[in-house]
Amino acid sequence: MKELSSRAAENEILPLIGRVFEVEALRELEPGEPLPAGPGDSPAPPSAAPERAAPNEEPGGQPVLPFIGRILEHAPGQSIAVERWLTLDEDLHLADHAFVHAPGVKPLFACLPVVPMTLSLEILAEAAACLAPGHGLIGFEEVKATRWIELADTDRLRLRITAQVEQWDGARNTAHIAAAIHVENHAAPAIQARVLFAPHYRLDLELHFTELADAYLYPRTTEEIYRDRHLFHGPVYQSLVGRIVLGDRGAAGELLVKAPEIMFRSIREPQFLTEPALLDAVGQLIGIWAMQRERYVFPISIGKLELYRPTPAPGTQCPVLIEITRDEGKLLVADVEIQDGAGAVWMRIKDWTDWKFRWEKRLLNFRRLPTRYLLSHALDLPSLPPSASCRMISSEDIAGFDTGLLARFCLHLDEMHAFTDLGSNTPGQKHWLLGRIAAKDAVRDWLARQSGTEEMLHPAALIVRNGEQGRPEVATSADATQLPQISISHSDNRAIAIAHAGAVGVDIEPIRPRQSSFVETMAGESERSLFGILGGDSDEWATRIWCAKEAAAKFLGLGMNGSPKAYEVQAIGENGLIHILHRDSGRTAAVRTVRREEFVIAYVGSSITKTGGGHA
Missing domain, CATH: 3.10.129.110 (Polyketide synthase dehydratase)
Incomplete structure (x- = not known):
């Protein structure tokens, strides 16, 4: 000095x-x-x-x-x-x-x-x-x-x-x-x-x-x-x-x-x-x-x-x-x-x-170089094809960071209008943003692995829109020869998304006590009879069946349309594989369900293995 x-x-x-x-x-x-x-x-x-x-x-x-x-x-x-x-x-x-x-x-x-x-x-x-x-x-x-x-x-x-x-x-x-x-x-x-x-x-x-x-x-x-x-x-x-x-x-x-x-x-x-x-x-x-x-x-x-x-x-x-x-x-x-x-x-x-x-290091790196880092975490799910990308993010991952500023990093200009319409700092707005982040991270990861490059698309270069039956679709103005199909779900401050070359569906729900009225609305008599045969935690099985129906509806592209009984459980395997029939179309889906902490994740894709994978 x-x-x-x-x-x-x-x-x-x-x-x-x-x-x-x-x-x-x-x-x-x-x-x-x-x-x-x-x-x-x-x-x-x-x-x-x-x-x-x-x-x-x-x-x-x-x-x-x-x-x-x-x-x-x-x-x-x-x-x-x-x-x-x-x-x-x-x-x-x-x-x-x-x-x-x-x-x-x-x-x-x-x-x-x-x-x-x-x-x-x-x-x-x-x-x-x-x-x-x-x-x-x-x-x-x-x-x-x-x-x-x-x-x-x-x-x-x-x-x-x-x-x-x-x-x-x-x-x-x-x-x-x-x-x-x-x-x-x-x-x-x-x-x-x-x-x-x-x-x-x-x-x-x-x-x-x-x-x-x-x-x-x-x-x-x-x-x-x-x-x-x-x-x-x-x-x-x-x-x-x-x-x-x-x-x-x-x-x-x-x-x-x-x-x-x-x-x-x-x-x-x-x-x-x-x-x-x-x-x-x-x-x-x-x-x-x-x-x-x-x-x-x-x-x-x-x-x-x-x-x-x-x-x-x-x-x-x-x-x-x-x-x-x-x-x-x-x-x-x-x-x-x-x-x-x-x-x-x-x-x-x-x-x-x-x-x-104070921000998480993952958040700091993403803010610093958004084309080099992802905000979400990779989720390794049994029988998920190596080419598919599954990502999960929670509110804790972005704690302390302004939601509106984060949206500016992640959202396309067209998406910012939908984000604003949800209302500032509301739970619905944050859940919607988490879903978009998980989906874009899955797509960016999928595209980078397809091309073998370290550099990824900027998340704001992608736009997620709702197609038929509300199925999300991804588009970009950037140079991408092929884009994957995606599925998104969010619940209790968490969001999950899968990007896959073919049709895909995913759902996540917390395991919690379910009232009998919910079970009766969600499952028919034959499905409810399976609970006694399965044994174990009935709330977990009710959650698995609900998630499986949601994932199947997304995978088939037919939507739930307010009638979960339109999707009927035909069989349940010990490893959490649930076979679902859509009554009206006669189409089927084999949905895999797993438990992660206090959540159930259900997922199905056109090339996801239907057997093996061990117990859920």
């Missing part, structure tokens, strides 16, 4: 001025007073300014502050409100911060692009700078992010950015400006902070970092971290470089200052007040530390951030040191120091706070 010199209490290095040309042009719009000169002055109530475009261009025509859009209200030196439309066409940076990884499969608007907290700080700073002519950004206080700024199923989003002078500290010649970003259709701000401007940098944070205890070199290089998507960030936000050292309560690494040349379509050289991409990499480094402890984090607040010098030149590698100060419950809190690449301290951050999650 590099100590700041004593002169940092009132650093003679001038901070990045709040864009003098920008502010002066704003002042020409209407008469008004500049910032008050001292604490005794009280600003007049804000007055509305005419709606007109912000004078956001340099004399050469190049935009200055990329997030200052149309000015809605402006009282010079007091308050401002700005409208800024985020669009996927203009804001290219959004493509590199999308939560769903589906390149070439889903359009970007369906992949949940999100504005990082650090880019939100830049937006806040630009609006606040319009109220501080001749002053420069020296930091932020009390940053609070309460919701994602996301483009969900849209290619444009309206932001309303407000800033108001909250306090003028005449003794320290510092402006405290409260700023917030409001997203359309939401009353509360998505993020808010106090932005600090002054003519000189100033040191208020005295942070003391301890040596990294039990330090070790992180086994992956930063290139591998981004390439293998251990971090989801695209090129714009890939600012971690070199090797990373982790310790018991902290981490150390290097951050690269990058020229923001590909952030916007029409702005070749955006002039930022902060360094949002590099700051986002601070959160990435904290995330790597957390991942080593099987935790995954998203930033929600910052206590204070202080700048001590201008942004180093692009290409500079800046050492960063992180110390974890609190790791308990749902919160992870850290202090941060970043150097300028020349041995001096560039900035310090107090109480960078993340919200922690």
Whole structure:
């Protein structure tokens, strides 16, 4: 750690001025007073300014502050409100911060692009700078992010950015400006902070970092971290470089200052007040530390951030040191120091706070590389042909992960409508999604084994529709010479699916006490007489027979049509093989039933062996 010199209490290095040309042009719009000169002055109530475009261009025509859009209200030196439309066409940076990884499969608007907290700080700073002519950004206080700024199923989003002078500290010649970003259709701000401007940098944070205890070199290089998507960030936000050292309560690494040349379509050289991409990499480094402890984090607040010098030149590698100060419950809190690449301290951050999650490793790998990993578990069933694929998934496998976000990973655009219609966060919606995941995993596994490749189809490239009699069918726009037939069943937070070259049927049900009325509705007198002959658990046999009828109905493609007695049990083998006759058509099915824990699984296929397989 590099100590700041004593002169940092009132650093003679001038901070990045709040864009003098920008502010002066704003002042020409209407008469008004500049910032008050001292604490005794009280600003007049804000007055509305005419709606007109912000004078956001340099004399050469190049935009200055990329997030200052149309000015809605402006009282010079007091308050401002700005409208800024985020669009996927203009804001290219959004493509590199999308939560769903589906390149070439889903359009970007369906992949949940999100504005990082650090880019939100830049937006806040630009609006606040319009109220501080001749002053420069020296930091932020009390940053609070309460919701994602996301483009969900849209290619444009309206932001309303407000800033108001909250306090003028005449003794320290510092402006405290409260700023917030409001997203359309939401009353509360998505993020808010106090932005600090002054003519000189100033040191208020005295942070003391301890040596990294039990330090070790992180086994992956930063290139591998981004390439293998251990971090989801695209090129714009890939600012971690070199090797990373982790310790018991902290981490150390290097951050690269990058020229923001590909952030916007029409702005070749955006002039930022902060360094949002590099700051986002601070959160990435904290995330790597957390991942080593099987935790995954998203930033929600910052206590204070202080700048001590201008942004180093692009290409500079800046050492960063992180110390974890609190790791308990749902919160992870850290202090941060970043150097300028020349041995001096560039900035310090107090109480960078993340919200922690814990996800199953299978879920994490799928989210990282959905064409390499499956969410469900393989299920080995007796007599199931080697070419068939049977997959099972439960609610526990996706615990802690947002259901709506998972749906975006797994579902085709056409399926998202059906998912939404089921109602947010309802049991039926989750069961339906689990069934689709199991079915798509079975199909993806089946296709990969047929072609002998490790790479699989993206689940969102497949669509599951209901055909005749409600039988599910799978289709894809991808290049697949042959698709299997599928069958799906779900019960009690579990879903199972089989993909097979021929017709197939599967059903799963929990074993539970069955009332006599259920048995009488489900089975005829001759079938019920079999229970006494079979012996054992009558509830298990009732469940087996019910599952067998369901599986047979799916296999034959005739449906149950509310009449389970249309399917008659002809014989039951000791190994759980149940022979079913469909009375009306005269067609038969030999359904194998097995018990797995407290569930019965019944399955039948055109080439599933009808004998052998041992006892169920």
